[in-house]
Amino acid sequence: MRSCSAPGKMILFGEHAVVFGKPALAMAVDLRVKASVNVSDQYSVNGHPMRARHHAYISAALDEAWDGPPLSVTTKSSIPSGSGLGSSAAVTVSTIGAILAERGQFDAERVARKAFEVEYLVQRRASPTDTSASTHGSGILVSPDRLDGFLWRIEKGTQEWNIHHCDVRKLTFVVGYTGVHAPTGPLVQKVKEFVESDAEGRKAIDRIGEIVMDGADAVAQADKPRLGALMRENHSLLCELGVGHPSIDKLIESCSEMCYGEKITGAGGGGSIIALTDAPKDVSEAISAVGGRPIIVRVGGSGVLVERQ
């Protein structure tokens, strides 16, 4: 048996715009998925026969990385699914990691490439942000240009994304999960249709790209007031792109007075917000009081790891 674990992620700036080739900044969070693979007499996931429709990411991961005898796959996750915290990326990365370890071919860059192919296939359109953040851990800056801290480059059609290591200062974020499950694929499609049909959409994408680079500088200086202002501007632009949701507004209203800034993280449409604050306990209580699920996250931990048996 081989086991691998991989973290969820939090996008600080740049979700959706990154699918159009703009930069993004993401960090690993201390919520993980552990996947184990075992040679077996039939393909199964958590004890049930594997079905491509129900186990889309795992089934695609096996197609991408395995051509041996049937495998049973078991997963254990502390990341709420559809929460915007990268649960499907972490499932994909940990499964691919375990398969490559079983084949004696484990290597972070190979995991990141294969995991991106799987997300792209399942979601039909994706950037490598979630899968590379889960693979590398710490923080990553995704950029159309090659910069300091370069890790790897991922290409799809005419697009390319350069993935860079990014030091993540000790910033405290509270995640507020709305409880509204919001799969990424349809939201990415909705933004695509808007951007292709409306000049305002294109402008919003361009401005988000600029915010990311300002935000990377503010992260390097741990400049919380500047980060907070940029988070709020990024959030408004995401709402213009059509991925806001009443459940998100409710959580933001509950805590904004105690925060430097807050925004959607991930695909939106429900999912989660992140709030940058010096008062995580008070913010958590405010989020709970309006029916959200608060999670105080530590950012910047390990990426994909082969677990000792």
Ligand code: MEV
């Ligand atoms: C989802 O976590 C992030 C999106 O930008 C999609 C992607 O980058 O693949 C919405």
